[in-house]
Amino acid sequence: MKKLSARRRHPLAALVVLLFALAATGGLYAAFAPADKAQADTSSQSLAIQEGQKLYSVGCATCHGTSGKGTKTGPSLVGVGSAAVDFQVGTGRMPAQQQGPQIPEKKAIYNQAQVDQLAAYIASLGPGPVKPTSQQYSPDGADIANGGQLFRTNCSQCHNASGKGGALTEGKYAPSLENAPPKYIYEAMLTGPQNMPSFPDSTMPQKDKKDIIAYLGATDSDKAANPGGLELGGIGPVSEGLFGWVFGLGALIALAIWVATHTTKARKS
Amino acid sequence: MSTTEHATDDVTARRGKAPAGEKIADWADGRLGIYGLAKANMRKIFPDHWSFMLGEICLYSFVIIILTGVYLTLFFHPSMQEVTYSGPYVPLQGIRMSEAFNSTMNISFEVRGGLLIRQIHHWAALVFLAGMFVHMMRVFFTGAFRKPREVNWLFGFLLFVLGMFTGFTGYSLPDDLLSGTGVRFMEGAILSVPIVGTYLSFFLFGGQFPGNDFVSRFYSIHILLLPGIMAGLLVAHLILVFYHKHTQFAGPGKNEKNVVGMPLLPVYMAKAGGFFFLVFGVIAIIAAIASINPIWEFGPYRPDQVSTGAQPDWYMGFSEGLIRAMPGWEINFWGHTLQLGVFIPLGLLFPAVLTVIAIWPFLESWVSGDKREHHILDRPRNAPVRTGFGVGWITWYMVCLIGGGNDILATHFHLSINDVTWFVRIAFFVAPVLAFIVTKRVCLGLQRRDRDKVLHGRETGVIKRLPHGEFIEIHEPLDQGKVFTLTAHEQPAPAEIGPEVDENGVERKVDPLTKLRAKLAEGMYGEGSHIPKPTPEEHAEITSGHGHH
Numbered sequence: 015m016k017k018l019s020a021r022r023r024h025p026l027a028a029l030v031v032l033l034f035a036l037a038a039t040g041g042l043y044a045a046f047a048p049a050d051k052a053q054a055d056t057s058s059q060s061l062a063i064q065e066g067q068k069l070y071s072v073g074c075a076t077c078h079g080t081s082g083k084g085t086k087t088g089p090s091l092v093g094v095g096s097a098a099v100d101f102q103v104g105t106g107r108m109p110a111q112q113q114g115p116q117i118p119e120k121k122a123i124y125n126q127a128q129v130d131q132l133a134a135y136i137a138s139l140g141p142g143p144v145k146p147t148s149q150q151y152s153p154d155g156a157d158i159a160n161g162g163q164l165f166r167t168n169c170s171q172c173h174n175a176s177g178k179g180g181a182l183t184e185g186k187y188a189p190s191l192e193n194a195p196p197k198y199i200y201e202a203m204l205t206g207p208q209n210m211p212s213f214p215d216s217t218m219p220q221k222d223k224k225d226i227i228a229y230l231g232a233t234d235s236d237k238a239a240n241p242g243g244l245e246l247g248g249i250g251p252v253s254e255g256l257f258g259w260v261f262g263l264g265a266l267i268a269l270a271i272w273v274a275t276h277t278t279k280a281r282k283s
Numbered sequence: 284m285s286t287t288e289h290a291t292d293d294v295t296a297r298r299g300k301a302p303a304g305e306k307i308a309d310w311a312d313g314r315l316g317i318y319g320l321a322k323a324n325m326r327k328i329f330p331d332h333w334s335f336m337l338g339e340i341c342l343y344s345f346v347i348i349i350l351t352g353v354y355l356t357l358f359f360h361p362s363m364q365e366v367t368y369s370g371p372y373v374p375l376q377g378i379r380m381s382e383a384f385n386s387t388m389n390i391s392f393e394v395r396g397g398l399l400i401r402q403i404h405h406w407a408a409l410v411f412l413a414g415m416f417v418h419m420m421r422v423f424f425t426g427a428f429r430k431p432r433e434v435n436w437l438f439g440f441l442l443f444v445l446g447m448f449t450g451f452t453g454y455s456l457p458d459d460l461l462s463g464t465g466v467r468f469m470e471g472a473i474l475s476v477p478i479v480g481t482y483l484s485f486f487l488f489g490g491q492f493p494g495n496d497f498v499s500r501f502y503s504i505h506i507l508l509l510p511g512i513m514a515g516l517l518v519a520h521l522i523l524v525f526y527h528k529h530t531q532f533a534g535p536g537k538n539e540k541n542v543v544g545m546p547l548l549p550v551y552m553a554k555a556g557g558f559f560f561l562v563f564g565v566i567a568i569i570a571a572i573a574s575i576n577p578i579w580e581f582g583p584y585r586p587d588q589v590s591t592g593a594q595p596d597w598y599m600g601f602s603e604g605l606i607r608a609m610p611g612w613e614i615n616f617w618g619h620t621l622q623l624g625v626f627i628p629l630g631l632l633f634p635a636v637l638t639v640i641a642i643w644p645f646l647e648s649w650v651s652g653d654k655r656e657h658h659i660l661d662r663p664r665n666a667p668v669r670t671g672f673g674v675g676w677i678t679w680y681m682v683c684l685i686g687g688g689n690d691i692l693a694t695h696f697h698l699s700i701n702d703v704t705w706f707v708r709i710a711f712f713v714a715p716v717l718a719f720i721v722t723k724r725v726c727l728g729l730q731r732r733d734r735d736k737v738l739h740g741r742e743t744g745v746i747k748r749l750p751h752g753e754f755i756e757i758h759e760p761l762d763q764g765k766v767f768t769l770t771a772h773e774q775p776a777p778a779e780i781g782p783e784v785d786e787n788g789v790e791r792k793v794d795p796l797t798k799l800r801a802k803l804a805e806g807m808y809g810e811g812s813h814i815p816k817p818t819p820e821e822h823a824e825i826t827s828g829h830g831h832h
């Protein structure tokens with residue numbers, strides 16, 4: 015194992031992994047394809063798992079391994095649960111594209127039905143956090159103010175008090191939560207994607223999660239009112255200072271120049 | 284009795300009724316002697332250059348700050364008494380907060396015009412400090428700080444520093460999560476002071492941080508102590524400007540003894556009065572369209588909560604940068620910890636960055652040995668070392684500001700915050716030096732261009748073909764006034780120590796300070812620091828006779 019890990023930075027390592035992965039995918043497909051028919055099951059659940067598995071072996075297995083046990087380029091998915099898959103694939107983070115400090119959100123390439131199939135397959139590998147129902151994450155009737163308090167205690171150190179995001183070390187970052195859909199807020203807390211800690215129900219009960227979702231919906235969405243006017247990116251004194259210099263002092267200096275030249279002309283005439 | 288009455292009636296009858304204004308003025312003159320004052324000062328002359336209006340921008344924004352500040356005091360409660368919010372802002376309803384935060388929420392959401400006034404007050408503070416910064420740089424780069432204005436330079440500098448702290452204390456008053464983080468930051472700086480830090484902190488906060496006192500204490504500092512001192516300094520500053528008379532740029536008809544411009548009354552007063560409304564207008568427009576310090580988004584301060592992206596207002600940003608760039612060094616001996624990672628940036632570098640620019644005028648006059656009065660301003664290019672130093676200092680300040688916003692830079696430009704911090708650490712030492720060298724070169728280049736212009740005239744862009752086929756560009760000689768302006772500056776020679784050995788061959792003792800001074804003078808005024816300006820003879824020789832060369 016040690017030897018293997020020592021060589022993983024070898025220039026050819028990526029190629030070798032790729033070959034292995036291809037061979038494995040092909041092998042897997044050959045092994046499962048006939049079996050599919052044999053085990054034909056009409057229950058929608060196992061149908062979803064089967065479809066999910068197909069999608070998985072095409073889009074995910076290269077990194078996460080043929081049976082989801084993980085490879086050097088992707089962690090094991092056994093036990094991550096359907097919530098993690100729904101979040102990662104639904105927000106477009108998965109399938110990951112390039113290596114980097116943090117896998118960014120991008121346009122999702124699977125539709126919700128396919129995401130559900132992938133989730134069903136991965137959930138079948140081992141028990142984990144389950145994708146929440148709309149009733150769980152709906153902000154209706156939640157305590158917004160309590161959500162704000164919880165947000166400032168648990169989240170603002172990374173996401174900023176107004177949810178505008180912030181920098182973490184080495185190019186990692188906590189993204190802005192502006193207009194984040196309630197489902198993904200819930201799943202992010204439940205599963206703790208990438209560099210975010212998870213807040214399972216044991217430390218943050220469902221009701222608290224709902225409160226936070228309600229708070230973010232009230233303050234950090236397009237619906238939120240901005241009584242003070244332009245938000246200037248909502249990132250506080252840095253953008254305010256820039257704005258003050260450029261549009262405050264800048265305008266005043268322009269006016270000063272105007273006043274000074276204006277009288278010179280008037281005197282000449 | 285009746286005769287006197289008749290006499291007055293006669294006078295009135297002859298002159299017609301005096302206008303009310305004149306009557307009031309007569310009344311005031313009888314008691315205050317205003318005519319004498321006016322006679323002496325109404326014809327005071329102010330030269331016309333946009334950069335001389337920077338001081339006015341500061342003055343007017345200061346007035347705006349005071350006016351809006353008074354309105355805010357009517358509704359703000361400087362108390363840390365805990366209350367439960369029950370105002371109209373739903374996301375905070377039922378949250379426990381200090382009375383200070385509660386009353387600021389009240390000003391923002393319930394007091395008529397409250398939020399606008401709050402925003403004007405805050406935006407004006409940013410513009411005020413920015414204005415002072417640029418005003419100070421104008422004074423610096425034109426050499427307006429030279430004798431007799433050194434004291435006024437110091438007054439101005441003090442105004443800038445006090446302005447920073449007035450801003451900081453004001454920013455802390457609402458007791459919100461963002462400003463509370465700033466106060467915590469300041470507490471850290473105080474705690475890092477060796478030996479007395481803890482005592483100082485307990486003294487300032489009336490016990491353990493945050494305690495129940497700091498808002499009310501900051502309140503008296505913010506609305507009474509600092510503005511009081513500033514108002515006094517400001518008046519002194521303006522009296523000195525009046526007394527010294529204004530400086531002016533060189534030009535025909537302008538010399539060290541006169542001031543060419545417009546009289547204070549009525550022209551300058553009308554312009555200045557109008558300009559006040561322009562300043563007020565610009566700040567009010569900004570305050571009406573752009574949000575500043577939306578405390579309701581941050582929530583009330585609690586020591587157990589913190590937000591990322593917590594920065595101070597821009598004028599304190601360089602201190603934030605210093606601490607963010609500093610490695611977290613600490614020394615431990617006999618159970619005492621010396622927090623170098625905090626004390627060096629905030630206790631030593633913070634004052635150092637400011638002091639360096641403040642003492643330059645004194646350093647310059649010491650090195651040059653020039654004790655004459657100067658009322659004609661330098662063009663920055665004609666003082667390359669001073670200009671280089673100034674640009675170096677601004678660069679230094681900017682590097683620190685970048686450090687203060689390292690996280691915002693990282694997230695918005697997809698950089699690693701560690702890389703930004705390392706950039707700041709290196710640039711802190713390297714960038715000012717580079718800026719100095721580059722600026723000095725540019726100044727010398729510009730001097731060279733001036734020299735060419737004086738000697739060979741302005742390039743017209745007209746190409747002429749001579750009979751023998753050569754092409755030349757026609758240069759048009761400058762008019763006398765331009766030539767005068769471009770050659771009016773002095774090029775002092777560096778002060779010499781004199782020979783190291785006297786006429787008897789005995790070595791003179793020269794103390795190291797004098798030697799250092801001679802070295803610096805050589806650097807500042809020696810061969811490498813200016814392009815000799817054209818002498819009248821050179822000019823006469825070239826311009827006489829044939830126009831081509």
Ligand code: HEM
Nearest residue numbers: 335338339341342415419427435436439440442443529530
């Ligand atoms: C409260 C802030 C300040 C106000 C209201 C203020 C106001 C003024 C005004 C109205 C003038 C005359 C016009 C001009 O040259 O711009 C002036 C001149 C001057 N100011 Fe300030 N100023 C402030 C801060 C400063 C600072 C921070 C400095 C430098 C450290 C400074 C140094 C000077 C000097 C040396 C002059 C005389 C310049 C000359 O006559 O050419 N002032 N100030």
